[in-house]
Amino acid sequence: MPVYLHxxxxxxxxxxxxxGYPSLVGxxxxxxxETATHTIRLMLSGLFDRFPNLTLILGHLAEGLPLMLPRLEHRLHMQREGEGLGNAKKPVSHYFSHNFYLTTAGHFHTKGLLDSISEIGVDRVLFSADxxxxxxxxASNWFDEALISENDREKIGRGxxxxLFGLK
Incomplete structure (x- = not known):
């Protein structure tokens, strides 16, 4: 079973x-x-090399990671001749696309959804309302009207x- 990192x-x-900006804390x-930083640290720790079948779920369209991971991966390889990779044996994009699912929880923005799908694939996106x-x-009205194919809507919304959970 997957672990939801909330x-x-x-x-x-x-x-x-x-x-000076208390409204930004939450x-x-x-x-x-905070969640994106923790997730990156898990990827760089070697955790997913030790437990390749471990699956984590991230909410809120993965906390901005789909947009930032390509730059992160590029810069990690550039820093100190690859030493930025920590204990990870594979690129962060590998772990993201093999060990993570993301939900739409609390992030009802179609452009963000499309960017997330382009990074992780539609088969690893789950509808959620938060x-x-x-x-x-x-959440439901946005999802019903989102400019995505009906096939993708069925996968994200149910399939x-x-x-993932082995349900019938």
């Missing part, structure tokens, strides 16, 4: 970058920043979850 507010000792920014923090109606 955001939380940064620990008080880690909030210096948010000083879901508006801090959740994504209830009770977001409205089920908002991928059935396969």
């Amino acid at each position: 955001p939380r507010e940064p620990l008080p000792s880690q909030r210096r970058i948010y000083e 879901s508006a920014w801090g959740f994504a920043h 209830y009770p923090y977001e409205s089920m109606a908002t 991928n979850a059935l396969r």
